[in-house]
Amino acid sequence: MLIKNTLFGEIDMVAVAIKRIQDAYEISKSQNKGALYVAFSGGKDSVCVAELCKMAKVPYELHYNTTTVDPFELLHFIRDNYPETIFEKPRYSMWQLIVKKHMPPTRIARFCCQELKEKGGENRICLTGVRRFESVKRSSRKAFETVTSKKDRILFDDNGEFRNALEQCTIKAKIVCNPIIDWEDEDVWEFIKSNNFPYCKLYDMGYSRIGCIGCPMASRFERERELKEHPFFKQKYLDAFDKMLKEMPEETRNWKTAEDVYNWWLNDKIEKQIEGQEEMNLNE
Numbered sequence: 001m002l003i004k005n006t007l008f009g010e011i012d013m014v015a016v017a018i019k020r021i022q023d024a025y026e027i028s029k030s031q032n033k034g035a036l037y038v039a040f041s042g043g044k045d046s047v048c049v050a051e052l053c054k055m056a057k058v059p060y061e062l063h064y065n066t067t068t069v070d071p072f073e074l075l076h077f078i079r080d081n082y083p084e085t086i087f088e089k090p091r092y093s094m095w096q097l098i099v100k101k102h103m104p105p106t107r108i109a110r111f112c113c114q115e116l117k118e119k120g121g122e123n124r125i126c127l128t129g130v131r132r133f134e135s136v137k138r139s140s141r142k143a144f145e146t147v148t149s150k151k152d153r154i155l156f157d158d159n160g161e162f163r164n165a166l167e168q169c170t171i172k173a174k175i176v177c178n179p180i181i182d183w184e185d186e187d188v189w190e191f192i193k194s195n196n197f198p199y200c201k202l203y204d205m206g207y208s209r210i211g212c213i214g215c216p217m218a219s220r221f222e223r224e225r226e227l228k229e230h231p232f233f234k235q236k237y238l239d240a241f242d243k244m245l246k247e248m249p250e251e252t253r254n255w256k257t258a259e260d261v262y263n264w265w266l267n268d269k270i271e272k273q274i275e276g277q278e279e280m281n282l283n284e
């Protein structure tokens with residue numbers, strides 16, 4: 001049992017999370033939206049949400065958005081432990097997107113997330129494993145919020161400081177419930193380990209985040225490590241960069257070889273964006 005001492009007395013974090021899930025299902029039922037749609041990533045937070053759904057005894061479905069840069073260890077973990085998971089296939093692979101966009105995804109041009117990760121859940125009540133404490137700036141987070149403007153479009157796996165327990169995404173007609181929004185890392189691990197729930201072996205190999213190989217949102221250290229330990233993906237990125245360069249008009253090419261692109265991409269920092277390189281506003 002996860003008990004937190006607060007100004008208002010002791011709080012049972014698990015009971016609170018279960019109640020949020022049950023409330024979410026009540027909303028779903030009242031709107032004839034069927035089982036809860038769990039945006040399941042296979043990471044530790046998603047495991048908590050999946051297990052909490054079981055404990056809440058409500059109908060739910062686990063949906064995993066395949067990104068084509070998913071670590072094999074993660075896919076095996078999901079198949080072995082959560083075989084009921086529905087694998088959603090993307091319209092384009094990461095490799096096709098790179099060629100199409102004429103650039104690899106960067107911190108300020110995360111076109112891949114919109115295309116690969118944010119599909120599904122339209123007109124459903126969605127559950128995520130988003131937590132406030134994943135963000136360094138967490139003090140101003142509120143408990144509940146209704147999102148009403150286009151710029152507030154919700155990404156399932158963004159752990160921003162303004163994420164709330166219950167959210168409404170007007171753009172995709174989704175109501176999103178984040179049942180473990182107020183859990184800290186140690187709460188997540190305590191819940192998993194004290195209940196003997198399964199978790200992906202990548203955590204025991206020292207990975208602190210699990211997800212797309214080469215994700216520009218990870219640190220350079222993490223990216224270099226995962227690409228070194230998953231050489232298949234490094235080669236796929238190089239092949240995609242090569243194809244991209246061949247398809248780009250010469251005057252817009254900032255790089256000569258796939259290796260140039262690769263090195264630039266690994267050095268991706270907002271302040272190092274190459275002059276003239278395409279920048280994308282996610283809200284547009």
Ligand code: SF4
Nearest residue numbers: 110112113116212215
């Ligand atoms: S998690 Fe990272 S690599 Fe994966 S789709 Fe989002 S930005 Fe792209």
